[in-house]
Amino acid sequence: MKGDRPVPGTHASSTTLRLTVTRGRVALIPLYVPLCIAAFFFVLPFLWMLSGAFKGPGEVTAFPPRFWPSHIDGRNFSTAAAGVSMWRYYGNSLFIAVVSTAGTLLSSSLTAFAFAHLRSRARGPLFAVLLATLMLPPFITLIPSYAIYQQLGWLDTYLPLTVPSFLGVGCAFYIFLLRQFFLGIPKELFEAARIDGAGRLRQYASIALPLAKPALITVGLFQFVASWNDFFGPLIFLTDSSKFTLPVGIRFFQSLYQTDYGTLMAASCLTVAPVILLFLVAQKFFVQGIATTGGKT
Amino acid sequence: MNVTMYWRRLRRSESAAFWLFLAPWLAGFLGLTLGPMLFSLFAAFTRWNGVGSPQWIGLQNFRVMFTSDLDFWPSLGHTFLYAGARVALGTVLALALAAMVNTRIAGRTFFRTVFFLPAIVTGVPLFVVWSWMLDPSGGVLNYLLGKVGIQGPEWLASSTWAIPALVLMSLTATGGAMIVFLAGLQDIPLELRDAALVDGAGWWQRFRRITVPLLSPVILFNVIMGLIGSLQVFAEPYVMTGGGPEHTTYFLGLYLYNEAFWYSNVGYASALAWVQFLVVVVLTVVVLRFSRRHVHYLGS
Amino acid sequence: MRPLTRRRVLRAGAALGTSAAIAGSTAACGASRRKDELVFGFHGDTVSIGIYRRIVELYRRRNLGARISYTYADSLGFFQRLPLMFRAGTAPDVMIVAESWVSGLSQLGGYADLSSFVRRDGVREDQWLPGSLNPARIEGRVLCLPMIVYPxxxxxxxxxxxxxxxxxxxxxxxxxxxxxxxxxxxxxxxxxxxxxxxxxxxxxxxxxxxxxxxxxxxxxxxxxxxxxxxxxxxxxxxxxxxxxxxxxxxxxxxxxxxxxxxxxxxxxxxxxxxxxxxxxxxxxxxxxxxxxxxxxxxxxxYQNNNVAVFEGSKRKEEAWHFATFIATDPDAQRLLEPVGTPALRTALKGWQQGLSAEDRMLPWARMIADMEHQLxxxxxxxxxxxxxxxxxxxxxxxxxxxxxxxxxxxxxxxxxxxxxx
CATH class of the missing domain: 3.40.190.10 (Periplasmic binding protein-like II)
Structure with missing residues (x-):
């Protein structure tokens, strides 16, 4: 299998194009129907979120449901932004996401490189252990790790949300992904470097990492989004409200007894917008990274 | 052999490098994963409310779980049902979407973006919007169904339609699997495809005989990742149904959360968590075993 | 190998930078709750949170020199964290708790028994609306004081x-x-x-x-x-x-x-x-x-909102003082008006006058009287x-x-x- 893998970063050529173009694009038109129907349902929740965010208080729960608000009411956004230090929560979320992404990239690449190219008798069993952690339910470690953090005095700080990523906790999937990628790098490159006198660290830093850029960007993006969306971690470990992140801050709009849908939707839009923007800007990397790693198992 | 030579040997030794590179992960694993795992394994054999000191009761938690707990087996069954439906339908949908997007259709980047988006932008706000859309009387879904002349079911309010509702929602999150399939599709050697075209095979034939077998490793990957994720699902039922109606969406993840945080039954919850872990491991192994016969790796 | 050196320097710099960031975050975060202050924990939506903060300011004005800080969260999150905080000993000294949370978490030993304080200071039950102390009475103990009630x-x-x-x-x-x-x-x-x-x-x-x-x-x-x-x-x-x-x-x-x-x-x-x-x-x-x-x-x-004292608090006397302030001081009760009906009888009239014209027309007297028998x-x-x-x-x-x-x-x-x- 390894021999068949093209050098990472390239795609299949477009020989197919020549053959199918002669069949004409007309044959593809019936595809639009299922594609558009599917696309509609995939996008519907976001459209609804947007529509709800702009509705005035009386309209959100009006019946029958109407898509267009009778008049665009931006009040929800100002309430949402002003009510609970939205901008501070943005900053907190950003900080935690960036730091945990950096940590993930560091620890995952180191570990993946070891599993891919460094030999040891323990490698096989340890890799199996790594795969086993993929299947670990998060609750198994939740309460005991809370106790550990309490002993360390890390509660109500950002440490439980950032340090574990530097130690590869929860990165099993990324390590797996990067290992697949590293395995695709021809051994000859490392051999050449070794002959030149480069140590392992140098081989890792100057050969493996640069070649793995698409995969690293993918891992980074996924981890960023996962950290941005994480609500359980900050909920459990943070008590000072000034440290809250966006997913926790959004819950202020869902009181114990009833939900103010207008402001909740506005706040949701604000939370979700950066991720959508990031995705739109970087989706090329998302796709490219997965294309060169996930497809090969 | 003097110390310098030994040191140089060590530096060049691959084994030493291996352990050095692995050190951070090992530290994290031992301290923050294995340690807590062992503690929760211990807790599974105790009665403990999370505040005082645990009280050893041996196998009693497991005995209760398997014989007298009227929630356990139904919860397990419902979790399997949900996971099975979600993985089966999700994989098929992801493959279908990938195949459609992989053609030379105009606007394929747009479709790819749209299909991938909900998988990334997931979380509690999205679940809230979905439960709002699924509202039996005021929700958009039933409203649209009504326009087409169908009387929509009660979705999350009905014991028969709650799980299908959750599965339906999860189908919009198959973007990740779709991208993986897309990558796999683009890797299929063109010679095979062209040869089939020349032979006059129709697209369905090509799909069945060439594409699917060649994609089988990717299918396996997606199925396993999907199983692991859906057997542990928690946030969706927690936010959208609270486990109801009549506990039909009381999946294992929600069940053990309730036991730990709502009933202060941390010992029992730990036992449940370990059972969940074992279920996931066993199912994964079963799927892998099954795949040996059906998955074709290129070059073999 | 110059490219290597440059890259190495960059990566070392990044490593240093991130560790500095972590250290910085620790420093920033650790100082949020100093040990020598009374901590008041509350929850709710943005309106209630603003009101509780004003109560703290009022208390500070009335008791110059009182060292009190606060922490807040959304209601559901606050409730979810309470058992963990009881266990870790990090719960706030004074907490706002719904009636169901009192009985719900009483077994965890997180709420201090206030009966001795009540007896010592001669706190009278009849100063509050009838039934207000029902949620507080668990197994002969008094686990909280009533704050606002919900007819x-x-x-x-x-x-x-x-x-x-x-x-x-x-x-x-x-x-x-x-x-x-x-x-x-x-x-x-x-x-x-x-x-x-x-x-x-x-x-x-x-x-x-x-x-x-x-x-x-x-x-x-x-x-x-x-x-x-x-x-x-x-x-x-x-x-x-x-x-x-x-x-x-x-x-x-x-x-x-x-x-x-x-x-x-x-x-x-x-x-x-x-x-x-x-x-x-x-x-x-x-x-x-x-x-x-x-x-x-x-x-x-019966539903209401109460103020409770953490059993593991190191400053129960101050906590009791602040709790009684919230529950019995007419000015504090008046501040709570937008959040709900005050439990203190003497504050009731002011609250009703503060309602809008339409809200005042609702049958409050009967609904409040009915609360006495609610379960x-x-x-x-x-x-x-x-x-x-x-x-x-x-x-x-x-x-x-x-x-x-x-x-x-x-x-x-x-x-x-x-x-x-």
């Missing part, structure tokens, strides 16, 4: 009832009047149907079902199940009638998220004191509505599981028409099994 009633859609020509509910009405009104107001079919009554009795958490006739599924003191008690049977039978016989109420499964009373599709709904501003805001001018007290046969669930739905550890079992059977009765007696027999049996364990 209960029935809200009705005047516009809809007038349109259908149905007489409006009035104070002193009977359950029979209620049933007839509900049945008459149900009309139409399919998606445009109007209902007589919204199902606000609780599905996953059926507290209002159990207590509507004054029954409870168990006795928390003796740990005996009482699910087949006559009052439980008649309560569930009422639900059954509403859903199946009169078809005036949607079944339990249909917990409305967005389509509630404010949509205008329901002639009646249960009224909770804390929903007042929500109703005003969401309904706006779309239809006219009013509130009546419960039908005379109904009892209902506290005891929750706590394993009792939550019994409520969960009851909820499942309520859903079975309402969704599938399971006979009431059979459903309650199941609750009785399973509940006994749970409580025995």
């Amino acid at each position: 209960k009633g029935v809200t009705y859609n005047k516009t809809l009832l007038d349109k259908l020509g149905i007489p409006l509910p009035r104070d002193g009405w009977s359950e029979r009047d209620f049933l007839e009104t509900a049945a008459a107001a149900t009309s139409g079919s399919g998606v445009r149907r109007t209902w007589g009554m919204r199902n606000a009795f609780g599905t996953n958490q059926p507290y209002d079902v159990a207590t509507v006739h004054g029954g409870l599924p168990f006795d928390p003191l003796t740990r005996r199940m009482t699910a087949t008690d006559g009052r439980m049977v008649s309560a569930l039978q009422l639900m059954h009638d509403l859903v199946h016989t009169r078809r005036a109420m949607p079944a339990a499964g249909q917990t409305q998220y967005a389509v509630d009373f404010t949509s205008g599709l329901f002639a009646m709904d249960l009224f909770f004191g804390y929903a007042l501003s929500y109703l005003r805001q969401q309904i706006a001018e779309r239809f006219e509505w009013g509130v009546v007290p419960y039908p005379k046969e109904w009892i209902g669930t 506290v739905a005891y929750q706590g550890g394993i009792f939550n599981k019994v409520w969960d079992v009851l909820g499942q059977q309520v859903q079975a009765v309402e969704n599938r028409g399971v006979p009431v007696r059979r459903a309650l027999d199941v609750v009785q049996e399973r509940g006994a099994q749970i409580l025995r364990a």
Whole structure:
């Protein structure tokens, strides 16, 4: 299998194009129907979120449901932004996401490189252990790790949300992904470097990492989004409200007894917008990274 | 052999490098994963409310779980049902979407973006919007169904339609699997495809005989990742149904959360968590075993 | 190998930078709660949070030199964290807790017993509205002080009832009047149907079902199940009638998220004191509505908000002082007005005058008087599981028409099994 893998970063050529173009694009038109129907349902929740965010208080729960608000009411956004230090929560979320992404990239690449190219008798069993952690339910470690953090005095700080990523906790999937990628790098490159006198660290830093850029960007993006969306971690470990992140801050709009849908939707839009923007800007990397790693198992 | 030579040997030794590179992960694993795992394994054999000191009761938690707990087996069954439906339908949908997007259709980047988006932008706000859309009387879904002349079911309010509702929602999150399939599709050697075209095979034939077998490793990957994720699902039922109606969406993840945080039954919850872990491991192994016969790796 | 060196430097710099960032975050975060201050923990939406902060400022002005800081979260998050904080010893010294959280977490030993303080300072129960201390009394202890209370009633859609020509509910009405009104107001079919009554009795958490006739599924003191008690049977039978016989109420499964009373599709709904501003805001001018007290046969669930002291607090005396300030000082109670009805009798009149003209017209006197007899739905550890079992059977009765007696027999049996364990 390894021999068949093209050098990472390239795609299949477009020989197919020549053959199918002669069949004409007309044959593809019936595809639009299922594609558009599917696309509609995939996008519907976001459209609804947007529509709800702009509705005035009386309209959100009006019946029958109407898509267009009778008049665009931006009040929800100002309430949402002003009510609970939205901008501070943005900053907190950003900080935690960036730091945990950096940590993930560091620890995952180191570990993946070891599993891919460094030999040891323990490698096989340890890799199996790594795969086993993929299947670990998060609750198994939740309460005991809370106790550990309490002993360390890390509660109500950002440490439980950032340090574990530097130690590869929860990165099993990324390590797996990067290992697949590293395995695709021809051994000859490392051999050449070794002959030149480069140590392992140098081989890792100057050969493996640069070649793995698409995969690293993918891992980074996924981890960023996962950290941005994480609500359980900050909920459990943070008590000072000034440290809250966006997913926790959004819950202020869902009181114990009833939900103010207008402001909740506005706040949701604000939370979700950066991720959508990031995705739109970087989706090329998302796709490219997965294309060169996930497809090969 | 003097110390310098030994040191140089060590530096060049691959084994030493291996352990050095692995050190951070090992530290994290031992301290923050294995340690807590062992503690929760211990807790599974105790009665403990999370505040005082645990009280050893041996196998009693497991005995209760398997014989007298009227929630356990139904919860397990419902979790399997949900996971099975979600993985089966999700994989098929992801493959279908990938195949459609992989053609030379105009606007394929747009479709790819749209299909991938909900998988990334997931979380509690999205679940809230979905439960709002699924509202039996005021929700958009039933409203649209009504326009087409169908009387929509009660979705999350009905014991028969709650799980299908959750599965339906999860189908919009198959973007990740779709991208993986897309990558796999683009890797299929063109010679095979062209040869089939020349032979006059129709697209369905090509799909069945060439594409699917060649994609089988990717299918396996997606199925396993999907199983692991859906057997542990928690946030969706927690936010959208609270486990109801009549506990039909009381999946294992929600069940053990309730036991730990709502009933202060941390010992029992730990036992449940370990059972969940074992279920996931066993199912994964079963799927892998099954795949040996059906998955074709290129070059073999 | 110059490229290597540069890259190495860059990476080393990045590593240093991130470790500096972590160190910085630790420093910034560690200093949030100093050990020598009283910590006040509260929760709610943005309005309530602003109000609690003002209470702290008032307290600081009154007690110069008082060292007090606060921490807050959304209500659900606050509640979810409490058991963990009890265990870790990091709970706030003074906490705002809903009535269900008192009994619910009493077993964890997180709330300090205030009886000795109450006796020592001669705190009188009659300074508060009747029934205010009911949630606080657990097994002979006093675990909190009342702060604000939530009167209960029935809200009705005047516009809809007038349109259908149905007489409006009035104070002193009977359950029979209620049933007839509900049945008459149900009309139409399919998606445009109007209902007589919204199902606000609780599905996953059926507290209002159990207590509507004054029954409870168990006795928390003796740990005996009482699910087949006559009052439980008649309560569930009422639900059954509403859903199946009169078809005036949607079944339990249909917990409305967005389509509630404010949509205008329901002639009646249960009224909770804390929903007042929500109703005003969401309904706006779309239809006219009013509130009546419960039908005379109904009892209902007691709900309020309290202030409690953490058992593990190192400064219980100061905490007690601050707690009594919130619960008994008229100025503090006045600040709480936008959040709910003050528990302190002397603050009641001021609160009523502070209401808007329409809100003042609601039958507060009767609803407040009714609170004295309302039952506290005891929750706590394993009792939550019994409520969960009851909820499942309520859903079975309402969704599938399971006979009431059979459903309650199941609750009785399973509940006994749970409580025995």
